[in-house]
Amino acid sequence: MSAATPLAARSARGSRLTRTLLPxxxxxxxxxxxxxxLGVNPLAFAxxxxxxxxxxxxxxxxxxxxxPLLLVxxxxxxxxxxxxxxxxxxxxxxxxxxxxxxxxxxxxxxxPGPLGWLLLAVAAMLASAAWSLIPALLRTRFGITExxxxxxxxLVAVGVVNLLILGVFHGEAAGVPExxxxxxAELLPYLPGTTVHVGVxxxxxxxxxxxxxxxxxxxxxxIDVLGASPRAARFAGIGVTALTLGVFLVSGALMGLGAAxxxxxxxxxxxxxxxxxxxxxxxxxxFLARLRPLxxxxxxxxxxxxxxxxxxxxxxxxxxxxxxxxxxxxxxxCLTVVDxxxxxxxxxxxxxxxxxxxxxxxxxxxxx
Amino acid sequence: MTDLLSxxxxxxxxxxxxxxxxxxxxxALGESVGQRAGLLGLGLEGVILLSAFVTFAVTEGSGSRxxxxxxxxxxxxxxxxxxxxxxxxxxxxxxxTGIAVxxxxxxxxxxxxxxxxxxxxxxxGAAPTLTVPGLSEIPVIGxxxxxxxxxxxxxxxxxxxxxxxxxxxxxxxxxxxAGENPAALEATGTSxxxxxxxxxxxxxxxxxxxxxxxxxxxxxxFTAGMTGGLGYIAIVVAMLGRARVRIVVxxxxxxxxxxxxxxxxxxxxxxxxxxxxxxxxxLAVLIALVVAGRRGTLPAxxxxxxxxxxxx
Numbered sequence: 001m002s003a004a005t006p007l008a009a010r011s012a013r014g015s016r017l018t019r020t021l022l023p024x025x026x027x028x029x030x031x032x033x034x035x036x037x038l039g040v041n042p043l044a045f046a047x048x049x050x051x052x053x054x055x056x057x058x059x060x061x062x063x064x065x066x067x068p069l070l071l072v073x074x075x076x077x078x079x080x081x082x083x084x085x086x087x088x089x090x091x092x093x094x095x096x097x098x099x100x101x102x103x104x105x106x107x108x109x110x111x112p113g114p115l116g117w118l119l120l121a122v123a124a125m126l127a128s129a130a131w132s133l134i135p136a137l138l139r140t141r142f143g144i145t146e147x148x149x150x151x152x153x154x155l156v157a158v159g160v161v162n163l164l165i166l167g168v169f170h171g172e173a174a175g176v177p178e179x180x181x182x183x184x185a186e187l188l189p190y191l192p193g194t195t196v197h198v199g200v201x202x203x204x205x206x207x208x209x210x211x212x213x214x215x216x217x218x219x220x221x222x223i224d225v226l227g228a229s230p231r232a233a234r235f236a237g238i239g240v241t242a243l244t245l246g247v248f249l250v251s252g253a254l255m256g257l258g259a260a261x262x263x264x265x266x267x268x269x270x271x272x273x274x275x276x277x278x279x280x281x282x283x284x285x286x287f288l289a290r291l292r293p294l295x296x297x298x299x300x301x302x303x304x305x306x307x308x309x310x311x312x313x314x315x316x317x318x319x320x321x322x323x324x325x326x327x328x329x330x331x332x333x334c335l336t337v338v339d340x341x342x343x344x345x346x347x348x349x350x351x352x353x354x355x356x357x358x359x360x361x362x363x364x365x366x367x368x
Numbered sequence: 369m370t371d372l373l374s375x376x377x378x379x380x381x382x383x384x385x386x387x388x389x390x391x392x393x394x395x396a397l398g399e400s401v402g403q404r405a406g407l408l409g410l411g412l413e414g415v416i417l418l419s420a421f422v423t424f425a426v427t428e429g430s431g432s433r434x435x436x437x438x439x440x441x442x443x444x445x446x447x448x449x450x451x452x453x454x455x456x457x458x459x460x461x462x463x464x465t466g467i468a469v470x471x472x473x474x475x476x477x478x479x480x481x482x483x484x485x486x487x488x489x490x491x492x493g494a495a496p497t498l499t500v501p502g503l504s505e506i507p508v509i510g511x512x513x514x515x516x517x518x519x520x521x522x523x524x525x526x527x528x529x530x531x532x533x534x535x536x537x538x539x540x541x542x543x544x545x546a547g548e549n550p551a552a553l554e555a556t557g558t559s560x561x562x563x564x565x566x567x568x569x570x571x572x573x574x575x576x577x578x579x580x581x582x583x584x585x586x587x588x589x590f591t592a593g594m595t596g597g598l599g600y601i602a603i604v605v606a607m608l609g610r611a612r613v614r615i616v617v618x619x620x621x622x623x624x625x626x627x628x629x630x631x632x633x634x635x636x637x638x639x640x641x642x643x644x645x646x647x648x649x650x651l652a653v654l655i656a657l658v659v660a661g662r663r664g665t666l667p668a669x670x671x672x673x674x675x676x677x678x679x680x
Contacts, residue, residue, distance in 0.1 A: 038483060085463060142658060145666065147408065147463055148603055149657075152650050155597045159647035166641055280471055287464070320482035322592070325475025332468035336460045 019342050020288055023334035030334075031327045040317045048316055053309020062304040063196045064266050068093070069300045069307075070203040071258030072278045074210045074293050075251040076286045081214060082247045083227035084139075088150035089255050089279025091157025092131050094270075096124035096256030098161045100263040101179040101270035102169035108186040117188065117264055124256040131157055132252025133245065140241045146248075158275055165272040177272035188265040197265035203258070204297070211293035223247060255279065281307065281324065284331040381628045386516065387586045389624025390523045391416075391578040395602035396609065396616045397530055398574020403603075404540075404611045405567035406547035406669040410466020411451055412575055413599025414473025419444040419579025421477040424590035428490050433584055437519075440583070441576030447473075448572020449565075456564045459673035470599070478592040491589045495519060519585045523577070531613035543567055544611075547667030550674040560674045578602075596646060604653040608660055619656065623649050 032042035053062050072089055079086040086092075100120045108116045135150040162177075171180035188197040214220040226233040226243055233240050258278070263270065285299035311321045395416060402409040419440035427436025451469060454460045495517040534540045542563045545553035550560040582598070583590055601623065609616035630645030 038479070087463075087467070138658065144607075144657060145671075147410070147671070148600070148607065149654065151410075152597070152600050152604060152654055155600065156647045156650045156654075159643040159650075162643040163641060166643070280467070283464075283467065318483070320479045320592070322475040322478030322482070325471050326479060327475075329468045329472030329475060332464055332471070333454070336464050336468075337454070337458075340458055340460050 015342060016290075019338055023284075023288065023331060023338045026334040026338070027327060027331040030330050031323075034326065035317075035323075038319065040319060045310075045313050045317055048313035049306060049309035051309065052312040053305035053307075057195075058309065059305075060195045062301070062308045063194075063200055065304040065308050066300055067197070067199040067203040067265055068258040068262035068276075068278055069282055069304055070200075070207050070297065071254045071261065073282045073286050073289075073296045073300050074207050075254030075258070076279065076283065077214070077289075077291050077293055077296065078210070078223070078254065079247050079251045080286065081220075081227050081291050082223045082243065083230065084136075084244060084247060085147045086132060086135070086150050086248060086251045087147060087279075088132065088135060088154035088157070089251075090275060090277045091154030091161075092128040092252045092255040093259045093278055094161045094275060095131050095157050096128040096259030097263050097267075097270050098164050098169060098179075099124045099127045099256075100260045101182075101267070102164060104182045104263065105180045108182055112186055116186075117260075120264065121257055121260040124260040125253040126256070128256025128259065129249045129252035132248045132255070136245045136248035140244050161270075162272045165270060169270075171269070179269045179271075181269040182264070184268065187268055188261070197261075199261035199265035203261060206254075206257070207293045207297060214293060277325075281328050284328055284335055287332075287335055377632070381625075381632050383516075384628035384631060385621065385624035386520060387624070388627040389620045390520055391582045391586055392598055392602055392605065392623050393527065393617060393620035394523055394574050394581065395578035395599060396605040396620060397527060397613065398571040398578070399602050399606035400609055400611045400613075400616060401530075401534075401543065401567050401574070402571040403606050403667060403670060404534075404543040404547050405564050406550065406667050406672065406674070407455070407564060407568055407571065408462045408466060408671040409571055409603060409606075410463055411447075411469025411473070412466075412571075412602055413595055413597065414470035415444050415447045415451075415572060415575040416579040416582065416595050416599050417473045417477045417593070418447055419576040420583045420594060421480060421579075421590055423580040423583045424492070425480075425484075427492055427584065428485075433492075433495070437577075437580040437584060440580040441573060444576025444579060445569060445572045448568050448575070451572075452565045452568035455673065456561055456568060459675055462671050462673070474593060477590075481590060481592050485590070489589070492584065493588060495585045495588070517585045519581050523581070526577070527613060527617065534611055534613060539563075539566075540611075544667075546674075547669055550669050554674075554676065561676070564674070575599075597650065601649055601653055604657055607666060608653065608656055610666075619653065622652070626652065 032046075035042040035045055052058050072093060075089060075092075076086065100123070103123065104120055107120060110116075111119065131153065132150070134153055135146040138144045138149045139146040165179060166177050169179045171178055173180075188199050190197055191201070214223065222233070222238050222243060225236060225238060226240060230240060233243075262276075282300065282303060285303050286296060289296035289299050306327070307324060310324050310327075314321045314323050395412060399409050399412055421440075422443045423436045423440030425436075426439040427433050430436065447469070451465060455462045455465050497517050534543075542553060542558055545556075545558075546560050546563040546567070553563070554560050578598070579595075582594065587594060605616055605619045605623070608619055626649050627645060630640060630642075630648070633640045634642070634645075
C-alpha cells in the first residue's frame, strides 16, 4: 500500500503533464499545417515569433505584455473557480483602459507619480467592476444566464469605448480617433537596466496574493464549493448571491487593473476600434493552468511571447494577426478533447481518490 | 415632389429593414431549435462567419450565387456536425467549445480574407429579385415585399415550415423533452443524443443560410468580422422567443428596423457614429430579455451534456 501511493501519485502527475503538453503540441501542429496550406513556412514563422518575442531584448516587450495578461487571467480564474462565466472580459478591459487613457493626461499633469497612477487604477477598476456587476445582477435577480449577457455586454462596452474616444476623449490630433498620449515621463518607470515597467511586478504580486486567497483561505474554499455545487454551497450556509456578485466584482476589477497597467506601463493612449481581446486569448491558458493562478504564470509568459512575436511574424509573412485567434481556438478544442479522452480512459477506474479509498478500507477493516 | 421622395425613402427603409432582419431571423430560428433541445449554440457567430466567407469565395470564384450559397450552407452543416460530435456525442463543455468555434471562425475567415481578397475587395452586386407583377407597384410596401430577393422568399417559406414543425409535430415535443428533461425522453425509448444531433444540424443549416444571406443579400460582399455580434444577438433573440416563431419574427424585424433607420440617418447626414447603431440592438434585446424573461424560463438542461445512464 505504502509503495503503491507514490507510484499512483507519480502516474497522476505524469498524466497531468500529458494533459497540459499534449494539447499545446497538437494545437501547434495543426496551426503549422494551416500555415503550410497558406503557403507560409511554419518553421520560419516560429523563428520569427521567437526573434521578435523573446530574443535580443524582445523578451522585455513580452514581459511588459504579461502585466495585463496576468491580471486578466486571474480575473477569469476567480469566476471560473466559482463555476460562473465572465465572458465579458474584453469589454471590461477596454472600459478600464478608456478611463485611464481618457483621464490620464489631465490627471497625471495635476497629480503626477504614484498617487496619480493609483487614482487612475482605482477609477479603471471601478468602471470595469461596475460593468461586470450587470451580468452578475441579471443572474442573481432574474436568473438569466451570465454566459450570454456578459458576452453581449462586452460588445456594448466596446461600442461605448469607441464612442467615448470619438467624443469626449478625442485627443488633439485631428482625424485620428485616439486619446491624447500620456507623456512618456509620466508613465510607470522601468525596472533598472530594462524596458520592462514596474507594473509587471505589481501584477505578479497580485497573482501570488490571488493564489494564496483562492487556495489557502476560507473565501477561496467558499468559491470552490460554489463552483463544485451551488446546492451544496447553499446547504453549507454560503451566501450564494453575495458570493456571485463578489467574484464578478473582483473579476471585473482585475480586468480594469490589467488595463490600467497596460495603458500606464506600455501604451500611453488608446485608439478607437482597437480591441486587444486579451480575455478571449488567455482563456485556454487559464484552463491549461487548471485554474491555479501560480500555474498560470508560465502559460501567460508563453502566450505573451506568442502574441508579441507572433503579431510581427504574421505581418512579415503577409498574414492577418487573426492567425493568433485561430491558434487560441485550436488550443481550446485540443485542450477539451484531450481532457475528455483522458477522463474517459479513467472511467473504468474507481472515481474515489486514492487517499479516501485508503481511509474507507481502514474503516471497513475496523468495522469487521 | 417631397411626398414622392418620402414614399420612396420609406420604401428604401423597409427594403433595408427586411434585408437586415432576415439573416438574424434565420439564425435565431435555428438557435431556437438548438436551445429547445438543450444546446446553447455559442459558436453561432463563428459558423455564420464561416458560411459567409465560403459563400463569398465560391460565388466570387464560380460566378454562381446558388453554388456559393450551397457551399456556404454545406460548410456550416459540417461545422455543426463537428460541434455535435464534440458536445453532444462526446459531452465536451458546450461553452468552451462554442467560444472556440467563434474565435476560430472569426480568426480563420479574417486570415483567409486578408490573404486572398483584401487587396481587391471584390463585390458581388445586387441580389436577383422575384417580382410579383402588380403587387410590386404598391407604394412603400410594394418594393420591399413583392420585389424581394429570392432569398427572402425562401426565408419566408422556411419560417412558415419551421413554425408548423415546432407547433404540430412529435419531433418538436422530443426537442422540448431533450432540453427540459433528457432522462425522461431517454426513458421513453427515444435517443436524446439523436434528437440533439438533429437539432444541431438544423442549427447549422440555419446558421449557414444566415451567413449566405448576409453576404448575398444584406451586404453584397464579405468583410472580416462582418457579423459584428449578429450571432450573439440571435442567441438572445432565441432566448426571448423560447421557440415561439412569431416572437422571433417580431424581434428580428424590430432589429432590422433599428439597423435600417440608423443607416438612413447616416445617409441623410445626421452625425451618428456607426457605434451607436451597433450597440442599440444589443441594448434593445438585453432590456427585452430582462423585461420579458423571468426566472426559470430557459430549458432546464440548457448547456448540459447528456450522458446515457448517468444520474442527473
